[in-house]
Amino acid sequence: MNAKGDIEVDYHHLVEDLALVLGSTLKKCLGDYVGIRRYGFSIEDTMGGSIEVAVDLGARPYFVYNSETRFRLIDELDPTLLKHFFRSFSDSARMNLHITQKGDYPLPLTTFRDMFACVGKAVAMAAEIDSRAPNQLHTSKGQFG
Numbered sequence: 001m002n003a004k005g006d007i008e009v010d011y012h013h014l015v016e017d018l019a020l021v022l023g024s025t026l027k028k029c030l031g032d033y034v035g036i037r038r039y040g041f042s043i044e045d046t047m048g049g050s051i052e053v054a055v056d057l058g059a060r061p062y063f064v065y066n067s068e069t070r071f072r073l074i075d076e077l078d079p080t081l082l083k084h085f086f087r088s089f090s091d092s093a094r095m096n097l098h099i100t101q102k103g104d105y106p107l108p109l110t111t112f113r114d115m116f117a118c119v120g121k122a123v124a125m126a127a128e129i130d131s132r133a134p135n136q137l138h139t140s141k142g143q144f145g
Contacts, residue, residue, distance in 0.1 A: 023092030040125030042118040049103025053118040056096035067101040
């Protein structure tokens with residue numbers, strides 16, 4: 001994905017817009033949610049810390065982000081935008097997204113890479129077709145949203 005923005009001001013809107021596009025694209029790809037597993041998770045344990053992600057693709061956005069590491073600027077990018085990216089992604093995809101990072105990662109880029117990898121794995125798991133119920137909507141309400 002290529003994107004341009006007013007980064008001479010700051011990265012906020014560019015990061016947010018990328019998340020909104022990715023989230024809305026995911027939502028569109030999920031269609032009517034029929035047959036998907038709905039729930040997914042991933043855990044990465046690397047470099048003295050761990051990242052845990054849980055996802056519910058149930059069309060109700062909710063976001064939790066817990067991080068023990070305090071990051072410094074990476075070039076000109078404010079690392080707090082990572083949290084904003086994932087909140088915007090969660091809202092536009094209309095999913096529950098829980099991210100917990102524990103321990104002290106010495107390299108912020110490694111942490112960010114691992115967070116994106118965990119979110120990707122958890123979303124992939126939740127979006128898989130459930131072979132046990134490929135034509136069912138996994139909700140007791142009969143519909144999402």
